[in-house]
Amino acid sequence: MSFKIGFKDNDFNNRTVTKTTPPTQVPRKSVVTVRFNSKNRTLSYYNDKFDLKVGDIVFVEGKLEGVRGIVVEVNYNFKIKLSDYKRVIAVADTNVKGNLYLADYHFVTFDRDVIPFSKILGWYKAPANPEEEIISSDDNCKYSLFDIDALPASGEIKERGYDYYMQNRVAYLSLDGEKGSAVVLGTEVYQVDFVYSDGEISSLTCDCFCNYFCKHQVAVMLQLRDILDTVIKDYGEMYNQSGYFAAICRNELLNTAMAFRKRGRLNIDCQL
Ligand SMILES: [Zn+2]
Structure with missing residues (x-):
């Protein structure tokens, strides 16, 4: 999308420049069929906020609030009674652009824009309710x-944390300076935050809201130890330069960003 800016300044009289903006979603009203695999349900929703396509990951209001759904059908031609329909409230941004490097069962990047934590969390969780009060203490x-x-x-x-780690349930982990965040796929999807410095973890919290050291935290520590080792050994120079890395499970990236898409572009530059 582009738009024109006219300058009224004397020096720039009658001159216009064209500025390109990043693509933004222009909403296109639709009634969409959404599949919720974890609940084995398929339901229809009204959408007036997004331009939804088959394969989009969405979150809805109503009974299945917070459950991840996949758009399996989009209809633009409809006449409905609005009161009969719940709405789509969020769509996940699954566009990934940038360099990813192989690190065992994960891909890693040293660029903060490729797979930032907030984007990846949105693949699994509905946006947090701003009215929900969350307190934590260290x-x-x-x-x-x-x-x-x-x-x-x-x-x-x-033992259960070790199993989670072995099953690659720590789908995502990032470390920016000393600040770390991870996404763990358990019965539900959990967010683990921590501080890492000189081989030590502190300020470790998990949003499974348990009040003891949980298996998700154990799994994240094991996964961090593993990935840090690979990153320092194999990609030390890039990590030193950026002071940041993010790692995502190979399968999760492929299954989530691509599995449901019917069209799309994949650039591969694989040097072994
Ligand atoms: Zn937990």
Whole structure:
């Protein structure tokens, strides 16, 4: 989309410049059929906020609020009683542009714009309700990333955290300076935040809202240890320069950003 700006300044009299803006979604009203795989349901919704396409990941209002849905059909030709329909309230931005590097079962990037945490969280979770009050507190405890045995968690929790890590349930993890965030796929989708410095983790919180050290936190620590090791060994120079990395499970990237699309472009420059 482009628009023109006219300058009224004397020097620029009668002169116009064309400025290009990033593509924005112009809403196109539709009635869409949405598939909710986790609930084995398919329902129709009214959309007047987005230009939805088949394959879009959406979140809706109503009974299935917060459940991730996939648009499987879009109808522009309709006549409906509005009161019969719930609406689509959010669509995930699954466009990924930039360099990704292989790191075992993950892709990593050192560019903050490629897979930022807020974008990836939106692939799994509906936008947070701004009225919901969330409080957290920090006990100032530090945990060594290299001594999982010493964590204040039961053997069972540690074992389940290890299983989560082995099953690649830490779908996403980023570390910007000392500030880290992760997305863990469990019974639901959980956000884990932490601070990492010199081999130690602190300010570790998980939004499964448990009040003890949970399996999601254990899984994130194991995954961080693993990815940090690879990043420093194989991509140390890029990581040193950016002070940032983000890692996403290979399968999650492919399954989420591409699985439901029927059209799209994929640029591959794979040097082995
Ligand atoms: Zn948790």
